Amino acid sequence: MHGPVLQDSKTKIVATVGPACQQPEQLADLIRAGVDVFRINTAHGSIADHEQKVMAIRQASKQVGCHVGILLDLAGPKIRLGELFCDPLQCDVGKTLTFIKEGAPQSDDQLTSTYPKLIDELQPGNHVMLADGQVALEVESVNADHAVCRVTAAGEVRSRQGINLPGVQLSVSALQRADIENAIWAADNEIDFISLSFVRNAGDVMSLRNVLTAHESEAMVIAKIEKPEALENLQDIVQAADGVMVARGDLGVEIDVAQTPVAQKRIIQVCNAMGKPVIVATQMLESMHHSVRPTRAEASDVANAILDGADACMLSGETAVGDYPLQSVQMMSRILSTTEQTLSERTALQERLEASDPTHLVHPITAAVTHAATVVAESIEAAMIIIATKSGSTAWVKSRSRSLIPTLAVSDRSASLRRMNLFWGIRPVAMSRMGPPAEIREQVCNWAKAEGSLKSGDRIVFVSGTGVVQNAHNSVVVYVVD
Structure with missing residues (x-):
């Protein structure tokens, strides 16, 4: 028999694999530092790239002598800008920008998107957020060929950056063709967890589960909560899924950022009550992309997630592309261990868990x-x-x-x-x-x-x-x- 030495941290650490930590030796060091599950983000790379990461993870697991989990994160219907006429583009307040349906931009005030039905589903008064909410637009008019928007929050955007449409009812499916291909590949390769992006209802979760069942996969389905509709259907989604991820990046753009902390607490409470594992993700130790130490606010953020009842905390860019992937995991583990010591006293969290x-x-x-x-x-x-x-x-x-x-x-x-x-x-x-x-x-x-x-x-x-x-x-x- 074999397995890891018992570590102090009981809250689990999920770490994203990327250029900063994709060699078996690097991954083995992260396992020793406390990583329990490695995440592969299908928004970047091909299936061949994912296969290389899986091989490296399993080689690292064998080196350390333990069975580390793998989470495949399906990209879902992420809407992005097309190629810009002027890249980067400075968007000043009051500037008019126009989304066009066909063709390439012919001037710096024209935009395209990767979602063909965007103009059909926009209405005057809708809000459009670019570059993870850094730039905000309001739709002024729409016709069959274009949608005219005015900048309400200034900033800089680049080609292929994300578009969020808070409050806009989209017809696009949460499970795209590429997601289905990746899910089938995951089933064939015994991936342990598969997360679905932009879930809106329990039906989205069941669509993925049906694909996995058809391919005899035992993978746990993780529903990512990052849409207002998901919050409206939260209990049904949690019931249908095997676990949940609080995906605060897109969630903080799709809803008012001031509402995000309260939404996080509510999601965790529902998951605790229904006995489903919950992962808190995005910007947990964001400053450690380029700093060997996190900010005090980030340390408090991680600690509060534990005190709220999170089962796991996730590192994204910190380990995937950051300068200090190993130090980020070590710091996360230290914060988890220190915070968990306060759980020795009876807490409202424990009472809530025991009552379920x-x-x-x-x-x-x-x-x-x-x-x-x-x-x-x-x-x-x-x-x-x-x-x-x-x-x-x-x-x-x-x-x-x-x-x-x-x-x-x-x-x-x-x-x-x-x-x-x-x-x-x-x-x-x-x-x-x-x-x-x-x-x-x-x-x-x-x-x-x-x-x-x-x-x-x-x-x-x-x-x-x-x-x-x-x-x-x-x-x-x-x-x-x-």
Whole structure:
């Protein structure tokens, strides 16, 4: 058996792979620093590029000796500017810019987009945000061939930068042809998590799930919340998905930026209540693109995400293209570990998690036994909880307790081990064969002692199934290490 040494941080770290960290040796260093899941952004590169990243991640995982998860982030219907006549283009307040339907721009005040139906779906009074909200336009008039807009917030734009249309009802599907191709490739390559961009309703989530089911994929579907419509349909989306990502980049442009913190808290609360893992993403340590230290505001942002109940925090450009990818992961881990120490006191978060019903995730007996095991472990100050699991569902339920007692989840299924990397406070450990409970317990204890995580006299709580109740964990054993 093998797995990572127990680390201080229980909140999981997702790191984006890019030019700054795409070699196996670099990725191995990031795993050692605390990365649990690597993200591959399909908005950049081809399937051949993604294959190289997957190979490097799996080689790095083998070097370190643990099963790191991989998240494939589908680009979705991201609308972008076409090529500009004048690049870059300075947009001053009051300047008139015109989106044209066909042809290339013939002057610096003409714009094109990658979305063919843009002009058909714009109406006077709509707002158009360019370059992640740096430049704001208001639509003044629309006809069959063009839409005239006036600049209301000044700034500079470049070719191919993003267009956001807050409040505009678009007919474009959340799952594009390229997304379907990438999803099928992900299914064929046993990718663990697949996130869908610009989700608007539960139907978008089910479209992706149907593609994965048709290709016999066990990947967890992660819904990215970044549209106003998603907030309106939040409970249905969370119910349909296996997990959620608070994608604050586009969300902060699609809604008023002042509303973004409140929206984040609400999303996390709904996910906690429904037992779904939630990732907080975008600009968490933004200044570490070019600085070895984050700002105090960024450190507070990460800490508040944990206190709100996030299961994972994500690094984007900080690791993909930043100057300090390793230091960014190390800093994230330090902030997580320090913040988690405050969870030792009973919090409103813990009360909210315990009040929710986990029986929809697993057999009700498993849910009850897992809860009881955590209570027992807390009361006897156990050094460790060990869960023997095939699918990882029992570990999922345990993660909801936010107990600070180190928890190992043992499995002989590689896919389950990789998926458990997203579950708060769970450290997956691989076992070549799942034998009888007593045998598993002895092997895990011997391994943990060799790793320095256990010593003689420590108490552990072991959760397993005896086979008396089919498909359920029904046994809790308290064991003292020899």
